Amino acid sequence: MRNFLSALCLFLIANTIGFAQEGTNQFSVDFETFTLENGLKVILHEDKSDPVVAVALTAHVGSAREKEGRTGFAHLFEHLLFLESENLGKGGLDKLSARIGGSGANGSTSRDRTNYFQTVPKDALEKMIWAEADKLGYFINTVTEPVLAKEKQVVKNEKRQGVDNRPYGHTFYVIDKNLYPEEHPYNWQVIGSLDDLQNATLQDVKDFYNKWYTPNNVTLTIAGDFDKDQAREWVHKYFDEIPSGEKIEEQEKQLVSLKKTKKVYHEDNFAKLPELTLAWPSVYSYHPDSFALEILTSYLADGKNAPLYKKIVEDAKLSGNVSMFNYTSELSGQLMLQVRAYDGKDLDSVHAVIQGGLAEFDRNGIPQKDLKRIKAGLETNFYNSISSVLGKGFQLAQYDIFANDPNFINKEIEKLLAVSSEDVMRVFRKYINDQHYVATSFVPKDQLELALENSEKAEVVEEKIVEGAEEDFDAKQAVDYPKTASSFDRSIEPPYSAKPELEIPEIWKTTMPSGLKVMGITNKEVPLVQFSLEIKSGQLLETKEKAGVANLLANLMNRGTAKKTPAELEEAMELLGARIYVSSSEEKISITGNTLAKNYAETMKLVDEMVLQPRWDESEFELIKQQTLSRIKQQEGDPNNIASNEFRKLVYGENNILSMNEMGTTESVENITLSDLKAYYSENLSPLNATYLVVGDLNLEKAKNSLKAISASWPPKTVDFPEMPEFEAPEKSQIYFYDVPGAKQSVLTFGAPALSASDKDFYAAEVMNYRLGGGSFASRLTQELREGKGYTYGIRSRFEDRSYIGPFLISSGVRSNITYEATELVRDILKDYADTFTQDDLEVTKSFMTKSSTRKFETLGAKLNMLKEISDYGYNDDYVAEQQQQVEEMTVMDIQELAKKYIDPDKMYFLIVGDAETQLEKLKDLGYGDPVLLNKD
Structure with a gap:
């Protein structure tokens, strides 16, 4: 995506399934399809539940259509197609989205397809169809040398952020290079290589577009509240005259096999823990065996009942987690098993336990009750996926392209539920048992002894930090290009409908x-x-000596009850198709859940047990402590986690509990005992400070009945909460630097204490921030640092919503060799923002803020979030309408006053996490004194 997606994330998006219910056991999504003469496939799904409509354009082209040496083109076009088209002009769909209240135009690229999508208020549908048609027929002339040069820098920053500058970022690169032959189109990564991107010529790019981005290789889906006849008319109007392209031949399936097991290792500059990944050749999407493989991977690794979890986590105590999934694509697939071991653990010991666990599964098979519980969870997953019209639109296109049948959306559930235990064992023996695989050992620097024995060094291309290495370009350069002829004036933007x-x-x-x-x-x-x-509780009620106790308590409450072992509790949830999870944050402990309406009452009985009858299991407590210590260790190598942890200290001061990581520190966690959890639980959790929020297929009476047992057995007690200080901005700005040698990016975190979410100015300040950094591609920070300079993949600013005074915060990752320039530019934008905010800025802000309100209540999650804001901050029930009115009444002077009040770059903390050897010295010239090196020891 334009926000980076790993191959795993792409897999999960591509395989989300959407169904609506029709009768008791039948699932159906109603839709219509038609095809234009130029080959464009159109799928319409009507859903009148909310006044919104989702539009998605899916091109059957991904990295598999590329060639070695010219990789990354499909992903590059995911970016380019948002920037400009002949009739939308500069800013393209991003600029339009800001005005019409869209959900943020975005896209994603996989090995086999690229899609472009957003959800908008229903009155903007014609505008979206007009804009999508411009991408397909009236775009390529706008791609000029400066445009291409700039977007190359953006994509390279995306790769640095998602791959090069994070722990284990090269894992998929190493696996795919060893799993697929060089000539196989899955041998290279979706994002491509830095060299290929840099070497791409303008003609290369245009040739690629002209071949693949044609109506006969594209599916358009429209889902939501619209009139189908009117939509058909608009589709014909805007798409009919776009010419078809050359015939696209279907790619043949290319399953792979390995002649031997391959073991490779990589010393990871950012990793603090060793990680083992095993990858077996698998099948393509919708292959008959794919459904049994999905159930197999879930059974082997997911949760307390999973054989590999029991062996690796509970028995051998080598890791805190095991993950396994079947990553399928159009041509082939791969089964992935991943274990991030504890500090200092030899991966050979992990590998041995895995082999033992798989051998035991081969002997025992999958019990019927486990097959039943896994299938029960699928039903809930299906319903969750249809909460949004965009999800349904995605899936209809997915099935149309890769299953050659959009109606497969109404068939896949039958395939999954028909899987037998014999099917599961058959695919295990066919694809895993005694089969060759690729094994990667990613180990911390200078810990090669932890890698699998007889592993060979992996080939990983590491970028060097070179000053002035990037080519210059002028993104604002005016360029003339020929306009494509049309039978009507496409430069006239269509009007809004009702x-x-x-x-x-x-x-x-x-x-x-x-x-x-x-x-x-x-x-x-x-x-x-x-x-x-x-x-209400959380970190606020901790002491520094026992920091992390609330987090440990929340985790322990997930691990069984007085009546049920951890495995029994998990099984009880899954048989109901329910998920219940206890978590802790700065201000609260939350028990969140999602269940089928028919099983709601039974689900709440489990909640009752979890809240009122914790298990207090000593062995589980020790396991949770070890998992937490491992996560703390893991964060020490991640520049983004480092930035978050260090910024807390600056904003809240070393003496405040909020300055600490919510998990605590290694020292504080080691000091915590089970008695400390019991004391926290008995002293701090009270119904007087609790609110139950619920959304879905139930009424007030049913909700009350489900809470009677909890209410009757939960003794109310008064809890004293500490008074939070009035956190204040520093008297003057200072640069703070945390050194991560060899960092490919610098992580910027700038800001200062601002205001609480209950402050009368809070929402107005959010409105003010929209054009600064809260509006994504509509914001100045993005336009200047990403679109203007190519310094970053993304940058944003925001006001953190807290009941106490939270910070105003700017965050970004920029390429290392322009750390000074990026920091200087951010500072100058902040200084100028109030005085340069115009009436046009205000109109764009008002348009987005008011029109986007129609999307506030689309999904159950959105409705639940609305209830949380009302509960947490004392907002009125109709606060969304009040905020809309507030926006309408705001003036340019209001915005300017708010900016001067809450954004002062001369009174901020400027925190940078990066490579000190190459970047620290230059920062002295910013005028904020000598930078403070936070980890100089």
Whole structure:
């Protein structure tokens, strides 16, 4: 995506499944299809539940259509197609999205397809169809040498951020190079190589576009609240005259096999823990065996009942987690098993335990009850995936292209539920047992002894930091290009249709006898219920000596109850198709859940046990401590985690508990005992400070009934919360630097304490920030640093919402060799923002803020989030309407005053995590004194 997606994330998006219910056991998504004379396939799905519509354009081209030496082109076009087209002009779809209240135009690229998508208020549908047609027929002339040069820098920054400057970032590169032959189109990565991107010529790029981005290689999906006849008319109007391209031949499936097992290692500059990944050749998407493989991988590795989890995590205590998944693509696939071991653990010992676990599974097979629970979870997953119209639009295109049948959306559930235990064993023996695989050992620097024996060094291309290495370009250079002829004037933007009304859901409330507050929204679009029991507590009630106790308690509450072992609790959830998870944050401990409506009452009985009857299992407690210590160790190598942890210290001061990582420190976690968790639990969790939020297919009476047992058995107690200081900005700005030798990027985190979410200025400040850095491609920070200079893949600014004074924060990763220039540019943009904010800026801001309100309540998750804001910050039930009115009344002077009040670059913390040897010295010239090196020892 324009926000980086690893191959795994791409797999998960590509395989999300969407179904609507029809009757008791039948699933159906209604849709219509038609094909234009030029070959464009159109799929329409009508859903009147919310006044929004999703539009997605999916091109059947990914990295598999590229050639070795010319890689990364499909992903490059994912970027280019948003920038400009002949009739939308500079800014293209990004600029349009800001005005029409879109969800943020975005795209993603996989090995086999590229898609472009967003959700907009329904009155903007014609505008979106007009814009998507411009991508396909009226675009390529706008790609000039300066445009290409700039976007090359953006994509290279994306690769640095997602691959080169993070722990284990090269894993998929190493696996794919060894799993697929050189001539196989999955041998290279979707994002391509830095050299290939740099060497791409303008003609190379145009040739690639002209071959693959043609109507006969594209599917257009429209899903949501619209009139199908009107949509057909608009599609014909804007797409009909775009000429078809050359015939696209279907690629043959290219399954692979290995003649021997390959073992390779890589010393990872950022990794602090050793990681073992095994990859077996697998099958392509929708292969008959893919459904059994999905269930197999889930059974082997997911959760307390999984054989490999038991062997590796509980018995051998080599790691805190095991993951396994079947990564399928159009031509082939790969089964992936990954274990990130504890500090200092030899990966040969991990490998031996894996082999033992697989041999034991071969003997024992999969029990029927486990097959049943895994299938039960699929039903909930299916319903969750249809919460948004965009999800359904994605899937219809996915099935049309890769299953040659969009109606496969109504068939796949049958395939999954039909899998037998015999099927699972058959695919295990066919694809895993005694089969060759690729094994990668990623180990910390100077710890080669932890890699698998007899491993060979992996070939990994590491970029060198060279000053002035990037080519110069002028992104603002005016360039003339010929305009493509059309039968009508496409430069005239279509009008809005009927304005959608803002319909705020009805909220019902009550208070239980224990003092537990209840808030909910009835929604029957899907037979699901989502809920969250929010208990004010969290990090705020910790001491520095026992920092991390709330996090440990939340984790322990997930590990069984007084009546159920951890495995039994997990199994009980899965048989209901439910998920319940306890987590901790700065201000609360939350018990969140998602379940089928028909199983809601039974699910809440499990919540009752988890909240009121913790297990206090000593062995589980020690396991959680070890997992937490491992995560803390892991963060020490990740520049983004380092930046987050160090910025907390600057903003809140070393003496405040909020300055610490929510997991605590190695020392504090080691000091915590099970008795400390019991004390925290008994002293700090009270129904008087708790609110139960619920959304879905239920009513107030059903919600009250589900809480009676909890309310009756949970004794109310008064809890004293510490008074938070009035955190203040520093008197003057200072540069702080944390050295990560060899870092390929510098992570920038700039900001200062600002205001709380309950402050009367908070929402107004968010409005003010939209054009600065909150509006993605509509913001100045993005336009200047990414679009203007190519310094970064992404940059944003925001006000953190907290009940106490939270910070204003700017964050970005920039290429190392322009750290000074990027910091200087950010500072200058902040200095000039108030005085240069114009009426045009205000109009764009107002348009986005008011129109985007129609998307506030589309999904169950969005509705639940609305309830959280009302509960946490005391907002009125109709606060969304109030905010809309507030935006309408704001003036340019209001924005300017807010900017001067809350954004002062001369009173900020400028934190940089990067390579000190090459970047530190230059920062003295910013005028904020000598930079402070935070880890000079």
